[in-house]
Amino acid sequence: MVKGNKIFDLFRTVLIFTSLDRYYSRLIRGKKHDSFIGKMAPNNYQYKKGTYRIARLNNNIKLSVDLHDYLGHYIYFGYKDQSQDALLKLVEENYSVLDIGTNIGNTALLFADKVKAAGRVIGFEPDPETYQLCMKNLELNSFENLKVHNIGFGDNNSSFFIESLIDSNISGNRINEKLTQGQKQVSVKRLDDVFFDFNLKKVDLVKIDVEGYEMKVLIGAKETIQKFKPTLFIEIDDNNLRDQKSSAQELLDFLEKNNYTSVEAVSNKPINSNYNFKDCHFDIISTSNC
Incomplete structure (x- = not known):
């Protein structure tokens, strides 16, 4: 071998x-x-x-x-991405979409293409270096319906440092509340506190991929979610969530208490708080029952 x-x-x-x-x-x-x-x-x-x-x-x-x-x-290299395929199927013309954890902008650009001129896509990328890469990619294209902001979302308004775990994987960069110093300090807001700054009248879809910070994002977005009842597409990695003092079970409990039903994005298999989340890593699609 x-x-x-x-x-x-x-x-x-x-x-x-x-x-x-x-x-x-x-x-x-x-x-x-x-x-x-x-x-x-x-x-x-x-x-x-x-x-x-x-x-x-x-x-x-x-x-x-x-x-x-x-x-x-x-x-x-254009590898097939079944999870992203499932995500893009959720997007329709005229949608308003929030992309929380925009990275270099690849998914946000695909969103902007699908919602057309009457739709809106707003992205959020806290890592300043990754944000600059994202902005360069926005400049390569001409979508007037897409804006990206250099902030992160969480359960309180504060500032934290970014932790870079692997040099060859900027997608793994994440907020670490334990760090007291570092090269990259980022602003973190509650979505509920700043939502209306973005001049949106509705939200149809929210994508959240923030390396274990998903639970904190949801807590800080609770009022927005309850008001607009958007479809949620969330990365679930129990180990990452536990690193941020949360868990996949806690996240599903939160969704269920807010009248959301979840399925695994690729298989469409129902997922609830009784699922065995040990070492899990997958995306879920959550829809409001109201």
């Missing part, structure tokens, strides 16, 4: 140095990451940090991505 891996790595290295990886990305677009052809693509760690390429989403959206970064690599 080790010998086989070395042969595969040699093939991947050849793809990079001959620039054939550009053509290979077209070949594997839409394939699963764990398929044989998907596994043969160069790994993100084989690219130097700062290896930027332009990826295209839906043929009309341009995105500058770093191939050293896990998400940038995933987007560039």
Whole structure:
């Protein structure tokens, strides 16, 4: 197996140095990451940090991505993302969408394309460096219905430091309330306190992907959720939630108490607070029963 891996790595290295990886990305677009052809693509760690390429989403959206970064690599090679497919099916023309945890803007741009000119998409990315990457991607496109703000959401108004866990995965950067110093300090607000600053008359969909901070976001958005009853698309990672002094069970309890029913995004399997959440990692779609 080790010998086989070395042969595969040699093939991947050849793809990079001959620039054939550009053509290979077209070949594997839409394939699963764990398929044989998907596994043969160069790994993100084989690219130097700062290896930027332009990826295209839906043929009309341009995105500058770093191939050293896990998400940038995933987007560039166009691997099938069943969870994102399920998310985009929730979006309709004229929708007002909140993207909490916008990252480099890939999902927000797809939202903006789907809601059309009459819709609104507002994104929120607390990490200042990631926010700058996101803004560059917004500049590559021309969606007037999309705005992104450099703030985070939580259960109180404060400021915290960002923790960067893995250099090659900016998606894993997260707020750490325990840190007392750091290079990146971010502003955190309760959504309920600032919602009307964004001049929205409704909210149809809220996506929340904030590396374990999801429960705090929901607590600070309780009034907004109760008033507008939007569909919620939430990442559930019990270990990340526990790192933030919460849990997946607590999050589902909150949703149920607020009259929401949840299903796993890809399988559509019902999910409730009695589920075994140990080491779980998946997305849920939650809809109001009212």
